Amino acid sequence: MSDTSVQRDRPWLMRTYSGHSSAKASNELYRTNLRKGQTGLSVAFDLPTQTGYDSDHPLARGEVGKVGVPVDHIGDMEALFEQIPLGQMNTSMTINATAPWLLALYVAAAERQGVDPSQLQGTTQNDVLKEYLSRGTYIFPPEPSVRLTTDLIAYTVQNIPKWNPTNICSYHLQEAGATPTQELAYALSSAIAILDAVRDSGQIPEERFPAVVGRISFFVNAGIRFVEETCKLRAFGRMWDELVQERYGVEEPKLRRFRYGVQVNSLGLTESQPENNVQRIVLEMLAVTLSKNARARAIQLPAWNEALGLPRPWDQQWALRMQQVLALETDLLEYGDLLDGSPVVEAKVQELITGAREEMQRVAEQGGMVHAIESGHVKRELVQSHTRRMRAIESGDLEIVGVNCFQETAESPLTSGTDSGIMKVDPRAEQEQITALQAFRAVRDQEQVELALAALRSAATGDGNIMPPSIQCAHAGVTTGEWSEVLRDVFGEYRAPTGIDIATGDRPSEALQQLREQVRTTGEELGRPLRLLIGKPGLDGHSNGAEQIAVKGRDAGFEIVYEGIRLTPAQIARAAQEEGVHLIGLSVLSGSHMELVADIQLELANIGAGDVPVVIGGIIPEDDERQLREQGVQAVFTPKDHDMNAIMANILDVIRHSNGLEARD
Amino acid sequence: MTAGHPFPDPESLAADVTAGRRAALASALNLLDDRRPEARRCASILLARLQGSATGMENSRLIGITGPPGAGKSSLTAALMRVWRQRGLSVGVLAVDPSSPISGGALLGDRLRMKTSHDDDGVFVRSLACRGEFGGLSAEVWPMSQVMLAAFDITLIETVGVGQREVDVSGMCDTTCFVAQPGSGDSIQFLKAGILEVPHVLVVNKEDMGAVARRTLSELSAALGREHGEGGWEVPVLSVSATVGTGIEVLADVLEAHHQHLLAMDMLRERRRGYQAAWIVKRLRGEFGSHGLEQLGGEQVLLRELAVEPTSLYEQYEVLRSRLLSK
Known part of the structure; x- marks a missing residue:
């Protein structure tokens, strides 16, 4: 122990992104986590809540309580924070398209606890722009989405001054393949789009605008190249400082600070030898803490077993303990900035800034971030970067320990337990949530609900701020699906560009050329070119995997039908039939694969297309894999299948086998 | 329809397509995409039947x-x-x-x-x-x-x-x-x-x-x-x-x-027939080249003949095709 008189910095906020099954179960988890020394909450909502569907909506089937907690109405929100005093809590909510609604529920729940909303502290992610590029929980077209974001910002700046109304996310861009330069460029371009919209909305008096800028925070990612990542964060700070001074005339240095929270990289976590993820996570945490002047305000770490399935409480505790050891045991917080004055760091920072400025210029030339998203430019750039990364892993140029080198391993005691080392959501949770929701609807005052929804509609069609009627809706007992349905009706729904129409000009490898030849000859044997349907059923919007498979499939000579995210089982079955595909490849990462696959097989049988073979990729535990195969799924791919040529070859084998052709040589 | 399965019966397929059965439609489209000789024969019959039955x-x-x-x-x-x-x-x-x-x-x-x-x-x-x-x-x-x-x-x-x-x-x-x-x-x-x-x-x-x-x-x-x-x-x-x-x-x-x-203007029927004729010529050229067309009297003659030919053009196509193949 060092000299106790040394002045230590206050540690960052320590959170764990969590929530599952039900409000009650999640509340218990939160209270346990707080007892373990967590200093803030980070709420994970399930996909129906994030995409604006009630738990009993057909699209919600299989998704309720899977990747987060279902919140259908004020009753759920109250249960979620029971015995947690909201006046003293700092709560981060990962919520975007329905952010105004979940904040309204949070405000209403606080009011019912007797807490003045102006005292509330926390963060709504509220960054829909990145949802069009990664993650995919958008609902409305970009223009009304930006308006909702703007309304929430304007409302909190005036009424909940300590709230962080938006967390501009570069996190998910890195998950979608962004390079550090792209992360910088697109996050800052998004911030410009949002701040411009707030300024132009006229909701904020000019003299209050610097306060708005001061409330903008960021949510970033940190990958394994931790030196470069540290430099990226220093670059972020410098670029933000300059940007808000030059573009928005903010003079007060405190309001120009680049404030960010972080979740470290999940993309690089591996299913093979998953214990290695622990050191990856720790190194990545260093990237966002090492440099005092670019240190994170809040950190949440993924669990070591994320690529295997849902983490258990013990796994999350381990992630929290990593933070505590760094903040409390090491001497990191006793020093000033360790990197100031380093010419190596400075040169790297400059290089990143230069690259980011160039890309920001390209975005600006297209009329800003919203237009660059609508045109597909940004998405294509990301798909391109991700494709390069996958190629590098395939070729071995990018070494990943335990994945494409040093694969040999002793059996892991961590994953050999009866639960296979992951959390299983109680399958009864969905039905219980639905029963409770229907009981809630039956007893509420329908007249108040109608009045509140009418007020919401009126604000949505006019230019009134969306927050006050949303809070009215929350108190009246409106549900998540009802709130969203009104806005869907007014704003319409949107479908973002998939970005897969990229040219991949590199010379094909020998393996790929051989594959092409086999795809072509198999097509000849079957009379016509081979066609694949790549389908993303359910509400899960993590489309990177599906996109990479689509691009690789095209390169291997398949005709690929890919229609983006959020398809129903019926749509997928129909598309497979109409398009006459030889195979359906599904991608599901939300844990709802069992229900969705069964539904798709049923739909296929119903329309007389039951003979089309189905394969699936996703985060699929071994037990489920076995069961899926018994159900007739021809191949199951998980994160450990990193060789995309091998996946394609496997798909080709399935097609040959299903059509009675001999196996390849 | 796959290698292990027989090709669908074009007669009943035509009836099912006309009745608007989606599975039949899908399988008819797959058949038309299929380049194997047996598939092409089935496809010609299918198209001929569709044309014959499709007075509407x-x-x-x-x-x-x-x-x-x-x-x-x-x-x-x-x-x-x-x-x-x-x-x-x-x-x-x-x-x-x-x-x-x-x-x-x-x-x-x-x-x-x-x-x-x-x-x-x-x-x-x-x-x-x-x-x-x-x-x-x-x-x-x-x-x-x-x-x-x-x-x-x-x-x-x-x-x-x-x-x-x-x-x-x-x-x-x-x-x-x-x-x-x-x-x-x-x-x-x-x-x-x-x-x-x-x-x-x-x-x-x-x-x-x-x-x-x-x-x-x-x-x-x-x-x-x-x-x-x-x-x-x-x-x-x-x-x-x-x-x-x-x-x-x-x-x-x-x-x-x-x-x-x-x-x-009573132009629809004539126009569609012209397109069919053009498709047949295009397809024959694709298979047999300009030389093949010359053997059948040349493109213009062929188009004129096909435009007045009363029988099904698909059957006509097969006739022309076998005439060339037997040469």
Whole structure:
């Protein structure tokens, strides 16, 4: 122990992104986590809540309580924070398209606890722009989405001054393949789009605008190249400082600070030898803490077993303990900035800034971030970067320990337990949530609900701020699906560009050329070119995997039908039939694969297309894999299948086998 | 239909297609895509039966939509589909995308189905790759359109076209609609230079762009003579916005008016027969080259003969084919 008189910095906020099954179960988890020394909450909502569907909506089937907690109405929100005093809590909510609604529920729940909303502290992610590029929980077209974001910002700046109304996310861009330069460029371009919209909305008096800028925070990612990542964060700070001074005339240095929270990289976590993820996570945490002047305000770490399935409480505790050891045991917080004055760091920072400025210029030339998203430019750039990364892993140029080198391993005691080392959501949770929701609807005052929804509609069609009627809706007992349905009706729904129409000009490898030849000859044997349907059923919007498979499939000579995210089982079955595909490849990462696959097989049988073979990729535990195969799924791919040529070859084998052709040589 | 299974019986397949059975339609389209000799024989019988039984095919419309990339053809197709469905008309779509000349692979269909009704039996979309065929559509498109025609009120072929590619789709549809991109002078230049065959309907999409769309509209009107020369049809130049949804009803009305015009002038049957003849010649040339056509008397003679030949053209095709093969 060092000299106790040394002045230590206050540690960052320590959170764990969590929530599952039900409000009650999640509340218990939160209270346990707080007892373990967590200093803030980070709420994970399930996909129906994030995409604006009630738990009993057909699209919600299989998704309720899977990747987060279902919140259908004020009753759920109250249960979620029971015995947690909201006046003293700092709560981060990962919520975007329905952010105004979940904040309204949070405000209403606080009011019912007797807490003045102006005292509330926390963060709504509220960054829909990145949802069009990664993650995919958008609902409305970009223009009304930006308006909702703007309304929430304007409302909190005036009424909940300590709230962080938006967390501009570069996190998910890195998950979608962004390079550090792209992360910088697109996050800052998004911030410009949002701040411009707030300024132009006229909701904020000019003299209050610097306060708005001061409330903008960021949510970033940190990958394994931790030196470069540290430099990226220093670059972020410098670029933000300059940007808000030059573009928005903010003079007060405190309001120009680049404030960010972080979740470290999940993309690089591996299913093979998953214990290695622990050191990856720790190194990545260093990237966002090492440099005092670019240190994170809040950190949440993924669990070591994320690529295997849902983490258990013990796994999350381990992630929290990593933070505590760094903040409390090491001497990191006793020093000033360790990197100031380093010419190596400075040169790297400059290089990143230069690259980011160039890309920001390209975005600006297209009329800003919203237009660059609508045109597909940004998405294509990301798909391109991700494709390069996958190629590098395939070729071995990018070494990943335990994945494409040093694969040999002793059996892991961590994953050999009866639960296979992951959390299983109680399958009864969905039905219980639905029963409770229907009981809630039956007893509420329908007249108040109608009045509140009418007020919401009126604000949505006019230019009134969306927050006050949303809070009215929350108190009246409106549900998540009802709130969203009104806005869907007014704003319409949107479908973002998939970005897969990229040219991949590199010379094909020998393996790929051989594959092409086999795809072509198999097509000849079957009379016509081979066609694949790549389908993303359910509400899960993590489309990177599906996109990479689509691009690789095209390169291997398949005709690929890919229609983006959020398809129903019926749509997928129909598309497979109409398009006459030889195979359906599904991608599901939300844990709802069992229900969705069964539904798709049923739909296929119903329309007389039951003979089309189905394969699936996703985060699929071994037990489920076995069961899926018994159900007739021809191949199951998980994160450990990193060789995309091998996946394609496997798909080709399935097609040959299903059509009675001999196996390849 | 696969290697392990026998080919479907074309007679019953034809009946099921005409009855609008979706599984049969899908399998008929797969059959027409199949290049194996046995499949081709089945396909010829299927097409002949469809043609024979489809006396009502004059009530079906075959519409081509083409235009440069980025003009919003898919959005416009989706908007038209919504209008037609509201009018109670069933719609089949063949959407043609470019394919990679090197890998042979293609990315398809990333556009239509989600924008239209999800579980609607009155809509059927098949995407097709160009498959590298020089100068335009792959040979399967036209026979596939005939299967669609037998099953739906409206069959629409959507193709990306720049320059000469439009010629292809206008050479197989009753009505060709060209969609122009506001602010791009290409279409106008092509029209003036005679590269772009004059379509039956000209549309400037994205009228929500304002002045630039209006300018393109007036330039196109000026570049175009007033008449198409087909029985006095005056080519309308329309302004629409597929995303906002303006002008779509009028466009649907105009497309219908052209169909009625063809019927009134008694041109529909003759035109379709001409297209069939052209397809047969094209296919024979593809298989046997110009030399093969010469052996059959040359292209012009062949086209003339086929235009008056009363029997099924598909059967005729097989006859011509075997005549050449036996030589």
